[in-house]
Amino acid sequence: MKQQYRSYQETVDFLKECVRLYPNIITIQNIGTTWEGREIVLATVSLNVEHADLKPALLYTGTAHAREWIGNELGVEFINYLLKNHQSDPKITAALTKNTLYLVPCLNPDGFEYARTHFSFWRKNRRDNKNGTFGVDLNRNFSVGYTKVSDTNSNVYSGPKPFSEPETRAIKEFVDTHDNITIALDYHSQGNVFFPAHNFNHEKEIDGTDLNILCANLNYEIRKVTGREYGIHRGKPPTKLISGSGREYYYSKGIISVVVEVGTRNIPDYMQNMKESVDENIPALLFALKETKNYSFRAPKRVKNFHLKSCDTDTISLTWEHPQDNINIFFKIYRSEKEKQACNEANLVATTKKREFTDIQLKSGKVYYYYIRAVDMVNNIESPYAPKVRAKTNLENDEFSRTIFPSSQNIGYVAQKTPEQNREHFGANSLFVGINESKGISYAVMNFSLENLPQDAIIQEASISLYPMNRVNAKIEKYGEWSLSFIDQKSIGEITDFDQVHEAEIIETLGDSIKSEKLTQGIWSSWHFNGLERKILKSQIKKGSVIFRLQGPKKLPIGRDSQMMMFDIGYGKFGGGIHYRPSLDIKYTIPPKEIKIKPLTISSISKDETIKDFLSCGFDKNGDKIYGFMEFDLSKLPSPSQTVVTHAYIEISNNKKPKTEQDMRYNIEFIDIDNHTFEDIKKRERIEFIGYEVSKADLNRHDTHHFLFDSFSKIELEEAHKNDKPVSFIVKATSITSAKNHLVDWHKKDSEDEVKLIIQYIKRRKNGVQKVTNLKTTKENGIVKISWDNPKDEALVGCFVVRNRFHPPQNPYDGVKLYAGVDNYTLDNYGSPKVDKYYAVFTYDDVPNYSPPVIVEYKSK
Ligand SMILES: [Zn+2]
Numbered sequence: 001m002k003q004q005y006r007s008y009q010e011t012v013d014f015l016k017e018c019v020r021l022y023p024n025i026i027t028i029q030n031i032g033t034t035w036e037g038r039e040i041v042l043a044t045v046s047l048n049v050e051h052a053d054l055k056p057a058l059l060y061t062g063t064a065h066a067r068e069w070i071g072n073e074l075g076v077e078f079i080n081y082l083l084k085n086h087q088s089d090p091k092i093t094a095a096l097t098k099n100t101l102y103l104v105p106c107l108n109p110d111g112f113e114y115a116r117t118h119f120s121f122w123r124k125n126r127r128d129n130k131n132g133t134f135g136v137d138l139n140r141n142f143s144v145g146y147t148k149v150s151d152t153n154s155n156v157y158s159g160p161k162p163f164s165e166p167e168t169r170a171i172k173e174f175v176d177t178h179d180n181i182t183i184a185l186d187y188h189s190q191g192n193v194f195f196p197a198h199n200f201n202h203e204k205e206i207d208g209t210d211l212n213i214l215c216a217n218l219n220y221e222i223r224k225v226t227g228r229e230y231g232i233h234r235g236k237p238p239t240k241l242i243s244g245s246g247r248e249y250y251y252s253k254g255i256i257s258v259v260v261e262v263g264t265r266n267i268p269d270y271m272q273n274m275k276e277s278v279d280e281n282i283p284a285l286l287f288a289l290k291e292t293k294n295y296s297f298r299a300p301k302r303v304k305n306f307h308l309k310s311c312d313t314d315t316i317s318l319t320w321e322h323p324q325d326n327i328n329i330f331f332k333i334y335r336s337e338k339e340k341q342a343c344n345e346a347n348l349v350a351t352t353k354k355r356e357f358t359d360i361q362l363k364s365g366k367v368y369y370y371y372i373r374a375v376d377m378v379n380n381i382e383s384p385y386a387p388k389v390r391a392k393t394n395l396e397n398d399e400f401s402r403t404i405f406p407s408s409q410n411i412g413y414v415a416q417k418t419p420e421q422n423r424e425h426f427g428a429n430s431l432f433v434g435i436n437e438s439k440g441i442s443y444a445v446m447n448f449s450l451e452n453l454p455q456d457a458i459i460q461e462a463s464i465s466l467y468p469m470n471r472v473n474a475k476i477e478k479y480g481e482w483s484l485s486f487i488d489q490k491s492i493g494e495i496t497d498f499d500q501v502h503e504a505e506i507i508e509t510l511g512d513s514i515k516s517e518k519l520t521q522g523i524w525s526s527w528h529f530n531g532l533e534r535k536i537l538k539s540q541i542k543k544g545s546v547i548f549r550l551q552g553p554k555k556l557p558i559g560r561d562s563q564m565m566m567f568d569i570g571y572g573k574f575g576g577g578i579h580y581r582p583s584l585d586i587k588y589t590i591p592p593k594e595i596k597i598k599p600l601t602i603s604s605i606s607k608d609e610t611i612k613d614f615l616s617c618g619f620d621k622n623g624d625k626i627y628g629f630m631e632f633d634l635s636k637l638p639s640p641s642q643t644v645v646t647h648a649y650i651e652i653s654n655n656k657k658p659k660t661e662q663d664m665r666y667n668i669e670f671i672d673i674d675n676h677t678f679e680d681i682k683k684r685e686r687i688e689f690i691g692y693e694v695s696k697a698d699l700n701r702h703d704t705h706h707f708l709f710d711s712f713s714k715i716e717l718e719e720a721h722k723n724d725k726p727v728s729f730i731v732k733a734t735s736i737t738s739a740k741n742h743l744v745d746w747h748k749k750d751s752e753d754e755v756k757l758i759i760q761y762i763k764r765r766k767n768g769v770q771k772v773t774n775l776k777t778t779k780e781n782g783i784v785k786i787s788w789d790n791p792k793d794e795a796l797v798g799c800f801v802v803r804n805r806f807h808p809p810q811n812p813y814d815g816v817k818l819y820a821g822v823d824n825y826t827l828d829n830y831g832s833p834k835v836d837k838y839y840a841v842f843t844y845d846d847v848p849n850y851s852p853p854v855i856v857e858y859k860s861k
Contacts, residue, residue: 001453003271003275004251004270005069005072005073005116005267005270005274006072006073006076007116007468008038008072008106008109008112008113008116011041011072011076011105011106012039012041013078013441014076015028015041015043015076015079015105015643016028018043018079018083020114021083022083023049024047024048024049025045025046025047025049025082025083025086025096026043026044026045026049026079026083027043027044027049027052028041028042028043028044029042029044029106030042031042031170031171031173031174031781032166032167032169032170032171032173033165033166034108034109034110034125034126034166034167035125035126035127035128036110036126038109038110038113039109040104040106040107040109040166040167040170040171041104041105041106042102042103042104043079043101043102043103043104043105044100044102045079045082045083045100045101045103045382046096046099046100046101046418047093047094047096047097049117052101052368053178053180054328054842055098055099055100055180055293056098056099056100056180056181056182056292056293056295056296056298057099057100057101057102057178057180057181057182057292058099058100058101058102058181058182058183058184058185058285058288058289059102059103059175059178059181059183059184059185059250059255060075060078060101060102060103060104060105060184060185060187060285060290061104061107061171061184061185061186061187061246062074062075062105062106062107062186062187063105063106063107063108063111063112063187064094064107064138064139064167064186064188064246065107065108065111065123065124065137065138065188066108066110066111066112066114066115066122066123066124066125066140067111067115067120067121067122067123067266067267068187068188068189068190069112069116069186069189069266069267069274070116070188070189070190070262070266070274070277070278071105071106071107071187071188071189072105072112072280073105073261073276074187074278074281074282074285075103075104075105075106075187076105077278077282078101078103078176078281078282078285079101079103079105081282082096082101082286085349085412086230088215091286092286093292095286095289095290096289098290098293098523099289099290099292099293100180100292100666101135101289102174102178102181104171105673106126107138107167107171108124108138108167110125110126111123111125111126111135111138111523113123114126119854120266120267121266122153122561123135123137123155124137124138124157124668125138125165125166127159127165128567129152129157131152133152133153133157133579133764134159134491135157136157136158136159136164136165137154137155137156137157137158137159137164138167138168138246139188139242139244139245140156140157140158140159140242140243140244140245141158141159141162141163141164141165141168141244142162142163142168142172142244142245142248142249143162143163143244143249144244144245144248144249144251144252145242145243145244145248146158146161146162146243146244147243147244153793154211157827158243158244160837162244168246171246172249175249175250175253175255176253180257180296180328181250181253181255181292181293182256182292182293182294182295182296183214183255183256183257183258183288183291183292184246184247184255184256184257184258185257185258185259185260185285185288186246186247186250186257186258186259186260186582187259187260187262187281188259188260188261188262189261189262189263189265189266190261190262190263190264190265190266191231191261191264191471191521192228192230192231192261192262192263192264192272192477192520193230193231193232193233193261193471193520193521193522194215194218194219194232194233194258194259194261194522195233195247195258195259195260195261196208196211196212196214196215196232196233196258197211197247197248197250197251197256197257197258198211198251198260203805203831203832203835203837204387204804204805204816206302206387206806206807207256207331207384208387208574209371209385209386209387209388210295210384210385210633211256211258212339212340213233213340213342213343213371213385214256214258214288214291215230215232215258215340216340216341216342216343217287217291217342217343217344217519218230218234218260218284218287218288219232219284219342220344220835221280221282221283221284221286221287221343222280222281222283224283224443225279225280225283226276226279226280226602227354227517227519227670228262228280228477228517229518229520229523230520231468231471231520231521231522231523232340232520232522232523233521233522242657245259247259256295256509260281260374262277262281263277264477264523264606266431266474270601272812277375285360291423293381294373294381294382294383294384295384296381298359298379298381299376299381299382299384300322300324300326300329300374300375300376300382300383301322301323301324301374301639301760302373302374302383302384302385303320303321303322303331303372303373303374303383303386304320304321304322304323304386305319305320305321305369305807306318306319306320306370306372306386306387306389307319307320307389307807307808307810307814308391308810308811308814309356309390309810310810311391311392311393311394311811312393312394313364313393313394313396314360314361314362314363314393314663315358315359315360315362315367315393315394316358316368316391316393316841317356317357317358317359318333318356318357318358318359318364318370318372318389318437319355319356319357320355320356320372320386321355322355322374323639324374325450327696328375328376328377328378328615329353329374329375330351330352330353330374330375330377331350331351331352331353331357331372331373331374331375332348332350332351332372332373332375333348333349333350333351333352333357333359333370333371334347334348334349334370334371334372335347335349335359335368335369335370335371335373335462336368336369336371336842337366337367337368337369338369338523339369339390339523339524340522340523341369343371343373343385343804351375356361361724362393363448364393364394364395364396364399365390365392365393365394365395365396365399365401365461365587366392366393367390367391367813368389368390368391368392368393368442369388369389369390370388370389370390371385371386371388372385372386373385373386374483379766382793386806386807387806387807389807389814390598390808390811390813390814390815391811391813391814392811392812392813394579395587395847397644397764397766398539398589398646398762398764399460399587399588399589399847400457400587400588400589400590400646400764400846400847401581401585401586401587401588401847401848402452402453402584402585402586402588403450403584403585403586404448404450404452404583404584404585404586405448405570405578405581405582405583405584406446406447406448406449406582406814407427407449408426408427408428408571408572409426409427410427410446410448410495411426411427411431411444411445411446411447411569411571411582412425412426412427412428412429412431412444412445412448412495412496412569413425413429413430413431413432413433413440413442413443413444413445414443414445414495414496414497414498414501414502415432415439415440415441415442415443415498416439416440416442416498416502417439417440418439418498419440419498422496422497422498423496425496426495426496427569427571427572428571428572428573429569429572429574430469430566430567430568430569430572430574430575431444431550431566431567431568431569432444432472432564432565432566433482433550433551433552433564433565433566433567433580434472434480434482434552434553434562434563434564434565435552435553435556435562435563435564436473436552436556436561436563436564437470437557437562439562441502441551441554441566442552442564443498443501443502443549443551444463444549444550444551444567445487445495445496445501445548445549445550446547446548446582447495447545447546447547447548448545448546448547448548448584448685449542449544449545450543450545450546451540451544451545451735453586453588454541454590454592455474455541456590457538457541457586457588457589457590458538458588458589458590458591459529459534459535459537459538459586459587459588460534460587460588460589461528461529461585461586461587462528462529462533462534462535462584462585462586462587463526463527463528463529463584463585464484464527464536464548464582464583464584464585464813465524465525465526465582465583465585466524466525466550466567466568467524467525467567467568467576467580467582468519468520468521468522468523468525468565468566468567468568468844469521469522469566469567469568470565470566470610471521471522471564471565471566472565472566473560473561473562473564475481476516476556476557476560476563477516477517478515478516478517479516479553479557479563480515480516480552480553480563481515481516481552481553481829482508482513482514482516482519482525482550482551482552482565483509483510483513483514483550483551484509484510484512484513484527484548484549484550485506485507485508485509485510485548485549485551486499486506486507486508486510486533486536486537486546486547486548487504487505487506487507487538487547487548487549487610488504488505488506488507489540489543489545489547490505491503491504491505492504492505492547495509495547497686501549504549506549507536508533508536510527510529510530510533511530511533511788512527512528512529512530513527514527515555516563519565521565527858537586546584550567551747552564552565563801566763567582568580568581568582569581569582570582576830577818577829577830578817578818578819578820579817579818581777589762590762590764591762591764592646592647592760592761592762593760593761593762594758594759594760594761595636595637595758595759595761596634596651596757596758597632597633597634597756597757597759598632598750598754598756598759599630599631599632599749599754599755599756599757600631600632600633600726601613601629601630601676602614602615602628602629602630602631602749602754603615603628603629603676604616604626604627604628604629605626605627605628605629605676605677605678605681605695606620606624606626606678607624607678608620609620610676610677610678612621612749613748613749614696614745614748614749615628615630615731615746615747615748615754615755616628616668616743616744616745617730617731617732617733617743617744617746618739618743618744618745619733619735619739619740619741619743620741621740621741622740623738623740624684625732625733626732626733626743627678627681627730627731627732628730628731628732628746629681629728629729629730630728630729630730630731630755631676631726631727631728631729632726632727632728632729632757633726634717634721634725634726634727634759635724637721637759637761638761638763640718640721640722641722641765641766641767642763642764642765642766643718643721643761643762643763643764644718644761644762644763644764644766645709645714645718645759645760645761646760646761646762647708647709647714647759647760648708648709648713648714648717648757648758648759648760649690649691649706649707649708649709649757649758650668650690650691650706650707650729650755650756650757650758651706651755651756651758652668652703652704652706652731652746652747652755652756652758653703653704653705653746653747654699654703654705654744654745654747655745655746655747655753656745657700657745658699658700658742658744660696660739660742660792662696662735662737662739662742663695663697663735663736663737664695664733664734664735664739664742665693665694665695665696665732665733665734665735666692666693666694666695666699666731666732666733666734666744667689667690667691667692667694667707667731667732668686668689668690668691668707668729668730668763669686669687669688669689669690669729669730669732670686670688670690670709670716670727670728670729670730671683671684671685671686671687671728672684672685672712672728673685673728673810676728681730683728687713687716688710688712688713688716690705690707690708690709690713690729691706691708691709693734699744703753704753717759727757731746762816764847765795765845765846765847765849766849767849768774768843768845768847768848768849768850768851769791769793769795769796769844769845769849769851770791770793770851771791771841771843771851771852771853771854772788772789772790772791772799772841772843772851772854773788773789773791773854774787774788775787775788775839775841775854775855775856776787776788776856777839777858778857779833780827782833783828783829783833784827784828784831784833784838784842784858785825785826785827785828786801786818786825786826786827786828786856787824787825788824788825788841788854789824790822790824790843791843795845795846796822796843796844796845797822797844797845797846797848798820798821798822798843798844799819799821799822799823799824799841799842799843799844800812800817800819800820800841800842800843800844800850801817801818801819801820801826801839801840801841802814802815802816802817802836802839802840802842803815803816803818803828803831803837803838803839804816804838804840805835805836805837805838808838808840808853808855809838809840809853809855810840810853811850811851811853812840812842814840815838815840816830816831818831818839820844833860834860836857836859836860837857837858838855838856838857838858839855839856839858840853840854840855840856841853841854842854
């Protein structure tokens with residue numbers, strides 16, 4: 001059973017046979033003729049194919065680069081799949097009823113045949129450049145960003161002028177005359193990565209979320225088949241990488257346009273690897289086909305001004321507007337915990353016709369991503385996505401967090417074969433981790449200062465995040481894993497020295513390692529610490545810093561020359577700025593302090609009398625209640641603005657065992673009364689029961705009893721402290737039947753066993769500092785400068801500056817982070833001064849608590 005790559009002629013013959021077998025579903029046409037006289041064939045696939053042009057369409061292009069055979073093969077197999085299964089699979093029937101597929105399996109037939117029969121690494125077409133050289137790189141010959149290359153021998157020779165080539169002209173004319181195309185996927189090899197279109201600057205685009213989520217959803221389909229995760233390389237585009245590419249031309253026509261780099265070699269082992277790449281991409285293509293209608297003119301409009309309204313420790317409220325006043329429109333809201341994840345049934349958190357939504361049961365101090373699209377319930381067509389919202393829930397009142405970045409001299413990579421240069425890699429170069437021929441084994445080293453962490457911190461969560469930028473010369477995958485290790489600082493003198501790093505003693509390697517097929521460019525990688533690892537991290541606090549070594553594979557399989565991932569460090573000319581800097585994120589608390597407070601007053605209050613300095617409760621001779629009253633002064637606690645009560649209870653002991661046959665129970669109430677008379681107590685307002693009641697049997701069993709405060713009572717305790725008020729409680733007995741002459745003695749004033757209020761608390765600021773003032777933007781040497789005045793407050797730790805192109809950021813995490821620190825200005829080094837946007841500045845203290853935002857709208861004109 002031979003199955004190998006189809007030739008150009010076999011492809012054409014196959015398509016002709018399809019037309020013969022399925023004339024209602026597929027047609028083919030020649031959209032152009034190459035220099036060597038081959039037809040450029042485009043297949044149209046749709047149910048009732050004669051109406052295909054009336055439906056929204058997916059444009060598939062393959063093998064624009066001659067040596068990238070996957071494009072032709074996948075295209076043919078996708079058509080084969082659709083035709084063979086359209087009668088048995090309702091999903092395919094539905095997709096082909098509402099959408100159309102235009103598919104050019106091979107955009108470069110001359111080059112493809114040349115690569116197949118003669119020179120397998122050939123990339124360009126076969127134009128005769130009339131100087132002994134041949135070929136134009138078709139993916140540099142489109143008009144958008146076209147750059148003239150003078151060397152006709154170059155692999156990226158862009159041709160004499162845009163669209164000088166019959167192949168690019170053919171696809172241009174087809175696209176120009178088919179405005180029903182809404183999504184374009186251009187298949188190349190290799191890298192297992194999506195490259196969505198972009199406008200070559202570091203600003204987000206209105207359809208950036210659409211591009212990322214489309215790729216994430218395709219990834220979801222791919223993962224179902226092979227478990228592989230493709231990279232999604234958008235968000236931090238290189239400013240000038242590709243000029244004159246087809247992707248950008250389609251994008252300029254309003255088409256959601258993506259290059260898909262498939263596989264790890266141009267011409268892989270067919271049965272093992274090519275088959276895998278084809279199989280995993282077919283369901284992804286079917287998804288893309290179904291998605292085209294959601295970008296057609298029939299689709300509802302995109303939601304506007306989707307933004308965070310408020311957030312708390314466990315809730316996030318979102319609000320938005322929609323330009324259409326249509327009763328049939330509802331909204332779908334998706335939530336992810338990581339960026340660039342699929343939006344589907346699994347993370348759909350709401351469907352609503354309202355213009356607001358509150359998400360509940362979230363975790364404190366955690367970042368969440370939200371996505372929204374409008375849906376027309378009549379035709380079930382969905383809108384494009386609004387730009388995503390990112391928000392971090394507030395910390396619980398006993399939690400602190402730190403995001404620690406290594407200083408520039410404390411992050412870099414050391415390679416085996418470049419001992420002289422290793423020192424210069426620090427703070428300047430991306431991290432190369434893995435192995436290749438020129439560098440040998442290469443490690444990343446990072447030293448994070450822990451000086452801002454208290455010695456007694458109890459670390460609740462910790463993780464290290466790095467941004468993979470590029471897999472260098474990717475030709476292998478499913479090979480090796482990347483793992484992080486704690487290095488014993490005593491064993492290493494100089495972190496820029498390869499030998500020392502190589503031989504350093506490892507305290508522990510994190511259990512969480514990332515396998516190569518999951519380490520994907522453009523998607524943040526995080527290593528999460530388990531309990532043991534958090535303990536090791538804590539043990540490093542007294543050393544003032546912690547050193548990690550990141551390592552990849554250390555050996556290469558035969559015939560392969562590189563397995564190396566490049567991570568951004570956010571410094572230097574290759575870095576993407578602070579937003580992309582590796583970080584150690586820690587959530588922690590501290591052990592509480594405890595005070596035991598003796599009562600200010602105690603008394604026993606009955607209808608007839610009040611006995612001071614004696615605490616008892618029960619029933620008098622007439623069956624009226626006797627209340628034990630106690631009052632505590634909280635002034636020994638430190639300043640209310642910095643005191644968080646973590647735990648509180650009343651400790652109370654009974655003197656004699658009660659003698660009664662009745663089922664008597666005793667409880668304590670937190671009360672709010674001004675006068676301590678019997679009548680006032682009877683009419684009292686109860687704030688809360690403290691703990692559960694104890695029974696008569698409990699009194700016989702134990703001498704001492706603890707009544708625990710719940711969260712609400714702790715808040716009331718803090719509130720009273722803030723208002724400088726003593727707190728009052730009563731202890732009383734209850735009986736389900738009438739009771740008389742029953743008294744429990746809870747001790748006298750100043751006796752050893754006197755009742756106590758015990759409070760555990762931590763010192764932590766409850767509220768942030770004042771906002772900044774005089775926030776403004778100016779332009780300095782063509783760069784936007786954001787400046788402000790800091791509040792005069794000793795508690796100010798810094799200001800956090802975030803940029804958002806679409807809505808005013810209401811949360812420090814809702815946008816691109818530009819700066820965090822004590823300065824009163826920052827420069828938007830990576831942003832474009834030609835783009836309108838919002839900047840928000842949040843002040844923060846040492847918790848950190850963030851102030852509300854101060855927002856400035858930047859207008860380019
Ligand atoms: Zn290519």
